[in-house]
Amino acid sequence: MSKLIAFAAIQGGYKVVSQVEGELEKALQTYDASTKVGFPNTAYYLPVIYSLTGLKVETLEDLKKPMAFARGLLPPHIKLKTWLPYLGPLLDAGMAGIISYEIKEALRYLYEPDFYIAQEDPDVENGKIWVGAADDTILRKRGVEFVDGSAPGFAAMVGAAPNKEIAKMIVEDYQKRSLYIFCAANHNGKTLIQQCLDAGMQIGWNTRIVPFGPDISSAVFALGFANRAAMAFGGVQPGDFKTILKYNKERVFAFVNALGDVGTEWGVAAAGCVNWGFPTIADTEIPEILPTGICTYEHVVAPVAHEDMVQKSVEVRGLKVQVADIDIPCAFGPAYEGERVRGADLYAQCGGGKTQCTELVKMADMSEIEDGKINLVGPDLDGIKEGGTFPLGIFVQIAGREFQEDFEPIMERQIHHLINYIQSIMHIGQRDISWVRISKAAIEKGFTLKDIGVVLHAKFHQDFGKIVDKVQVTLYTNPEDVDKMTATARENYQLRDARVDNMKDEDVETYYSCTLCQSFAPSHVCSVSPERTGLCGAYNWMDCKAAFEINPTGPNQPIEKGECVDPKLGQWKGVNDFIYKASRGAVTHYNFYSMVVDPMTTCGCCECIAAMLPGCNGVMTVGRDYSGDTPCGMKFTTLAGVMGGGACSPGFVGHSKHNITQGKFILGDGGLLRMVWMPKMLKDELKDRIVARGEEMGVPGLFDMIADETVGITEEEILPFLKEKGHPALTMESLV
């Protein structure tokens, strides 16, 4: 009966609010009211509170308002007879509980700054298994997976399974379906995370099993993640709670699994989650709420047998997930992409500087190859001793009526993540610097090298069916064969690079749009040209072209450039017409080659954001994995918050890493020669290309003229350095 749930959850609400009020009171007595509180590296303050109320909590004092707000939400208790309506009160009590839990976690960060380990993967050996709130770097990196669909949703799991085998069964099933598993709370002291560890599973953001925290309050991190996605990718304004929550109901496919007895404190959290449209599926006998409305389908379903839990959960949430059905002995899916094969687990490896490991995809004639044929030339793993190394050549031939030579590199790039998707196999690198590590676990399950061929054949057909008719895979493990193949591969790489790198915007009449992120950012439209890769870094012009060929009605559509409005700033009539329509009239025009004058719009997925530094007459750029301060006065995450969401923001532009050294990068504003500051990490990553591009632009020493955080993080700090190095920006015409 819903009444019992309402009764319990409202009680839970009172309990949690009172308890946290006490903790806050105590904190205010212990610390000065101006003491800073907050979660690490985020521009969204305490994200649930900020997103729903617009309140920016920065100090202990600031916690009073949301605390009072939570108290104000608590409804009267439910009468046992002739009761008043309780659905609205129940949801309000739930929200009061969630807000209190977020305050509780903020206080935990204050009291025990080292309770959580602020990194993607926990430090299990040192007992630091809880990672706490996801910072904005993780949010953006992982958020993109939600945006592009490689993570269809998340399961917020509280409590613990009856034993580690059941825990493993459920969690692995979610992994296979590519969902994230956000874990919090304990059941009688047992946690699902500990059970996963006991079952030998790797936990952390990289395997999608996220150990948020051991208490029910830590579940609030899942909601903070979801609401930040609404703000960062959906462009929803903080304080617009209706839109934030509706966004979550419609676009964030999450749900709660309650494993263990649901007491009032879990009850209030579950009621809170219903506000998000996230239903609860429990393994214990609790009252069900089946009518629809706040959630898309049922609100509470119980009791569900453990073996049915995963299927029932995705069904209740209305989520369709494809499980790749590939005939190999190991599990397969994106959740295993981040899994590592550590030294102790290693059975054998190839590449990685120890042996040669090369990958090559070539177009073949239809009559030349046999679909599904997988040739292993040389010994398989059973011929290699534990701890051994071997060379490997992966040669894939594809034939198809619609297949083009231009698609070869696109298909080849898939090899990295496809091999990584195999459980207990790790893949690093690409082309002739690949590295494959095979764990003992995989060998135990019966993994052979041929399985790599099985995966590539199956996935190429599955994902690229429109252009792929036949796939044949040959795997070489004899050193001389691998060397021979590597030589051929290198010739191919060179030809390809020359073709792509030399491709100019002027060479084509058609650009491509990318609205892939419209699942999350409904009004944003990217335009991709040969010299302006998509700002997320994932799609270049060729990718978009191929994507269009593969799926003509998909998110990548051709844009006829049409008449050139401004060759210097990069503006075309055809593009303007397209974006006007695709943005539903919100954006009338933009420039490809300028960040000063009407730059291209930016969504929350961008890899880097460039900003003007007027004091240096130049620009800086910062990547999303750099969490420090920058000379423009804003961290990446603040910048993204300011200018994401599909708006045109002169003075700023989002772009990919790769774009920095492309020929047209802010060329209308002076190009790469304007670049005066980059984070060291990014600069080093692009070193060769920056050097080359600098030479091309007539400034051979450009790389060393660009300041980084070791020089300074304010304009004043870096200006003397720029002067000393004679940075070209200083003598260029005024930027503004």
Place this chain on the structure above:
Amino acid sequence: MAESKKEKAPKVCDPKEASIDLGTQELLARAQKMGIDTVFDRAVNMKPCAIGMQGICCKNCSMGPCRLPLPKGGIEGEDNRKGLCGATANTIAARNFIRMIAGGASAHSDHGRCVAEVFLSAARKETTAYQIKDTEKLIAMAPHLGVATTVEVDGETKDREIDEIALEVAEVAIREWGKPEGELLYLKRAPKPLYEKWKKQGVLPRNIDREIVEIMHRTHMGVDQDYKNLMKQGTRAALADGWGGSMLATDLQDVLFGTPYPLQSEANLGIMKEDHVNIIVHGHEPILSEVIVAVAQSQEMLDYAASKGAKGIQLGGICCTANEMLQRHGIPTAATFLQQELAIITGACDAMVVDIQCIMQNLANVAKCFHTKLITTHPIAKMEQDNVIHIEFDEHHALEDAKRIVKMSIDNFANRGADVMIPPYKTKQVAGFGVESIQYHLGGTFRGTYYTLNDNIINGRIRGIAGVVGCNNARTKHNDGHIKVVKELIKNDVIVLTTGCNAIACAMEGLLTPESAAVHCGPGLAEICETVGIPPVLHLGSCVDNSRILLAATEVVKAGGLGNDICDLPAAGSAPEWMSEKAISIGHYFVASGVYTVFGVTLPTSGAPVFHDYISKEMEKIYGGKWDLEVDPIKHAHLMIAHIDKKRKELGIDKARERVMMDMASRQALEA
């Protein structure tokens, strides 16, 4: 029924046949024993006029009354009936019908005007008894009257002063009754297609009063003699009631006295207490009752009551005053329209305070048999009998007037006779629903939306929505029609919105308790009631509050998934025991807003079959709604259910909804 053998002795009713309510039956027996006649007995003795009932008696000039009864075998061939001037049966029935609309619309709208006047005094701060209480509602309604709620100060948008908003709202609102040009401002609150329909038909009301005046003109001898054209004006006046006078009355009352939120109370005459001073407030306007409530609950009066030997003061309401006091303060409901005399017959009613509408003149005769003070309070509603006390109530002296009334009631406690009989029947009820509170309860502060309701209509748990409203009528068994219709609807998973005396009848039957859902509802509706914690029948207030049903229907349309207009909704209206002209006005504004509306008892149109067909068939093509008549309550409910099913089919929600599993492509296709 037992025929009296004594000559000349009037017949009396059989209490068991007169009402389904036990307390009513017992009090009727008591009245008969005491030789007091009630409306139930008079109904046995006086038959209704058969020609008047058919709607074909014209007394609009002194050449008549012209009576055009239907031939016994019905009309064969051409209908040649006509009055002296040549008026056809259709003309006569249509004139009479829209004069009833005029009567009903003026009752609601004059009530509304009184409220607007008090509101203006409050906004001008000319009275201390009334204040602007619900500022949230004020800010919500202001834009519909074109009143700004923000101001620009140095290029910055700021909240406007509440007092300023209130004053402008008051001034704009009061002009709606008589403004010289334009159209009623609230019409635009209706779904756009409905507004456009009205516009196309030329029935947008210009101001509230004018449409009533024009009815009186057009029905004068020798003016409008085309039933279709007459009905156009009837429509215009009815819309001026529902979307004008009534809606303004509701909104302004909410701002003055607070928007209702769900609360617990009790119903039926059993709420009267033998050891308390019992004050029964009867009528319609909350202007009076609000102040009585405040005064009766004051310590001063409680002390005074104690000094007179009473344990307290028990307030109770009858008719819509009951509903107004209930919705906002949880004051228990004493009785329906037909029980008003019985409240005095308990012998425990120390004062009955009345204002306007539905007050039987016979109350004075009954009061003569007891100690009860019958107090009239409104300048437009007095009684000729000399035992009636008139204390005129005006907003500038409201507190003093109310104190005088309450004090007089307390003083009268000592005069109570020994022979008191309060029937021991009362039921619990949950009332206080409204457009705002329903929205809140469908998802709370953060997710409250009518879509939750729509979703469950679409998935079939709720089959449809019914508005069941209206009076009691002594020509049918008291409350029998109300309860049978409502129970049949909820049994078939139709959720019921109720007002007026239907609401009181449902309360007396226990249908306004959340517990009743599990007992009386179909499985789908029962599950929804269980989930939300609501009764299957939602009490939306008094008869002017039928405007809340119009707005709730509009919210349902806006929430999406169930068409674009009220006439697309799987919904129907009903007044099973109607009697007043107000019911005709309400019925017609529902029809003209697109609602299929079924009346019980009778319709004054049967003598003019062509006209009857026009309003019960043709009208659907014009407005999407139409009239119907069905006396049998179960058939009555099934006519409504059949209409609901028809609409479900048209919407394509007559089959089980499929579970859509969203993949990435379907997510990308989501609208922004």
